[in-house]
Amino acid sequence: MAQPEDTFDAFDMVGIKEDLEDIIYDISPTATPFMTAAGRVKCKQVLHEWQTDVLGAASATNHVIEGDDATTNAQVATMRVSNRCNISDKVILVSGTSRAVDSAGRGDELDYLIAKNGKELKRDMESLLTSNNASVTGNSTTARELGGFESWIETNESRGAGGSDGGFSSGNTVAATDGTQRAFTETLLKEVIRECFNAGAEPTTVMVGAFNKQVMSTFTGNATRQNDSKSEKLFAAIDIYKSDFGTLKVVPNRFSRSRSALVLDPEYMKVGYLRPFSTHKLAKTGDSDRVQLLAEYTLVVGNEAGHGVIADLTDS
Numbered sequence: 001m002a003q004p005e006d007t008f009d010a011f012d013m014v015g016i017k018e019d020l021e022d023i024i025y026d027i028s029p030t031a032t033p034f035m036t037a038a039g040r041v042k043c044k045q046v047l048h049e050w051q052t053d054v055l056g057a058a059s060a061t062n063h064v065i066e067g068d069d070a071t072t073n074a075q076v077a078t079m080r081v082s083n084r085c086n087i088s089d090k091v092i093l094v095s096g097t098s099r100a101v102d103s104a105g106r107g108d109e110l111d112y113l114i115a116k117n118g119k120e121l122k123r124d125m126e127s128l129l130t131s132n133n134a135s136v137t138g139n140s141t142t143a144r145e146l147g148g149f150e151s152w153i154e155t156n157e158s159r160g161a162g163g164s165d166g167g168f169s170s171g172n173t174v175a176a177t178d179g180t181q182r183a184f185t186e187t188l189l190k191e192v193i194r195e196c197f198n199a200g201a202e203p204t205t206v207m208v209g210a211f212n213k214q215v216m217s218t219f220t221g222n223a224t225r226q227n228d229s230k231s232e233k234l235f236a237a238i239d240i241y242k243s244d245f246g247t248l249k250v251v252p253n254r255f256s257r258s259r260s261a262l263v264l265d266p267e268y269m270k271v272g273y274l275r276p277f278s279t280h281k282l283a284k285t286g287d288s289d290r291v292q293l294l295a296e297y298t299l300v301v302g303n304e305a306g307h308g309v310i311a312d313l314t315d316s
Contacts, residue, residue, distance in 0.1 A: 024105035032126035037266040043274040049082040086146040089294040090117035096287040130256035134175040146298045147173030155305040156195040160312030179312040186219040192308040197245040199305040203265045209258030258315035268302035
């Protein structure tokens with residue numbers, strides 16, 4: 001039907017108020033499981049150092065003649081390793097007018113942006129801490145960079161064709177070389193867990209991206225999937241993996257590299273802070289307010305042999 005002639009409808013009106021909800025919907029993920037699992041330590045210099053050690057190989061031929069003179073055993077010194085403190089920041093500049101107007105979904109625009117950027121900074125840190133980034137010494141024109149978790153691992157690892165280890169060398173970590181991607185299998189996981197056991201490690205966590213979390217949930221192991229008829233729930237996910245050498249939590253991480261599965265012992269990983277999260281106002285140069293959010297921190301991998309990585313996995 002046609003609208004009657006001269007009908008004055010909403011399209012003709014002037015002065016209709018906006019129907020804007022007084023809320024902002026943001027589902028951006030903020031969980032940082034690696035940082036949450038890691039301990040915390042205080043740094044006192046931009047180069048944070050620690051020592052690692054290893055016992056000599058067990059001997060099945062340690063036989064001593066009765067009454068014989070004692071033979072001195074050769075000793076091996078501890079290894080001194082280090083990581084660089086990385087500065088990460090977010091800077092916000094908001095005009096005076098922006099802070100004065102009546103905004104929907106928030107009060108002061110600056111306060112809202114500080115809270116938002118704080119979450120973004122935390123996500124940046126999670127991504128860098130779990131990365132394959134090589135550490136960089138830095139200078140007056142080059143930023144210091146911390147060595148990410150994957151750049152440390154060289155003892156317990158599985159890599160695709162052409163992939164090679166990184167590791168700590170000459171004062172910095174070296175990024176691992178990515179190899180050809182391949183499907184994540186339970187065999188690969190069991191291989192690295194076995195390597196961890198042989199090295200003396202007792203990992204408790206497997207950290208993977210979304211795609212390989214679902215792949216891992218297809219691992220059969222020795223378990224039978226259960227259907228709970230009372231609650232009408234089908235248990236189709238693996239959140240706990242019981243291996244021959246211990247039980248590991250399976251934790252998805254949106255910010256670690258999706259092509260890698262990290263096998264972790266949180267006892268041997270810490271985030272070291274030279275300067276913890278801070279917010280401070282920068283010099284005012286006009287009709288605006290400028291604020292910097294900042295953290296200066298590094299990754300402490302207590303002993304890289306305490307962890308493992310299954311690298312070069314198909315991730316889509």
